[in-house]
Structure formats: C-alpha cells, structure tokens
Amino acid sequence: MPSEPDEQLFTRSGTVVSRVVAGETLIVPVRGKVGDLASIYRFNGTGSLIWQLLDTPRGLADLIAAVQREYAVGQEQAQKDVTQFLNDMFSVGLLEVCPRSTMSATEMVATEMTGVLAAAGSR
Numbered sequence: 001m002p003s004e005p006d007e008q009l010f011t012r013s014g015t016v017v018s019r020v021v022a023g024e025t026l027i028v029p030v031r032g033k034v035g036d037l038a039s040i041y042r043f044n045g046t047g048s049l050i051w052q053l054l055d056t057p058r059g060l061a062d063l064i065a066a067v068q069r070e071y072a073v074g075q076e077q078a079q080k081d082v083t084q085f086l087n088d089m090f091s092v093g094l095l096e097v098c099p100r101s102t103m104s105a106t107e108m109v110a111t112e113m114t115g116v117l118a119a120a121g122s123r
Contacts, residue, residue, distance in 0.1 A: 009057035009098045016094055025051050027094060050085050057098040
C-alpha cells in the first residue's frame with residue numbers, strides 16, 4: 001500500500017549500524033566513526049519488522065498496515081505500537097523524517113513496489 005502523497009516518510013538514521021543476531025535486531029549508534037557500545041538497542045519481533053521496513057522511507061500508514069498483516073492485530077493496536085516505536089526511536093536519534101520531495105523517482109517506485117509485493121505475498 002503506497003504512502004499518502006503528503007504523508008511524512010520515516011527512515012533509519014544514517015548514524016547507526018544494525019545487524020540481526022540470533023533472531024534479534026541489534027542497533028549500534030556510530031559516533032565519530034566508532035560504535036557506541038554503551039548504547040546498543042535490541043528490538044523484539046514488532047520492532048524488528050518496523051526497522052526492516054524502514055530500510056527505505058515509509059509512511060505511518062504503510063508501517064501500521066504491515067504490523068496489522070504480520071501480527072493479525074486491529075488497526076488501533078497496530079497504530080499504537082507503531083507510533084510508540086517511532087516516538088521511542090526519534091527520542092534516541094535512531095530515526096529520521098525523510099521529506100517525500102527529497103526522494104528520487106527510483107526510491108519512490110521501489111518503496112511503492114515493496115508495498116505492492118508485500119500485499120501480494122500476504123494473499
């Protein structure tokens with residue numbers, strides 16, 4: 001499901017490194033070209049799904065829909081979970097807002113195609 005045209009898009013901060021280790025997503029902020037090992041973050045399944053999706057800029061509606069599909073939860077619960085995750089990530093500098101106008105045409109097509117493919121795969 002593509003984002004609304006005026007909707008804010010979110011993406012991972014460029015100042016972090018992330019890896020999946022033993023089924024958990026680990027995030028390490030990089031400060032001055034060195035990993036800040038005192039500030040390692042770990043995500044559960046829902047956080048890992050959202051983080052994976054944020055590899056390309058995504059709108060709130062896309063993230064909510066993905067959580068609803070993956071975990072078979074209602075829209076209200078998915079919105080609460082996604083909003084809390086995004087707020088938490090903003091507060092520690094792991095997330096950035098990516099204005100739609102700064103996305104290249106290729107990024108916009110890739111983002112929309114990923115949503116289409118995800119929707120097709122859930123059938």
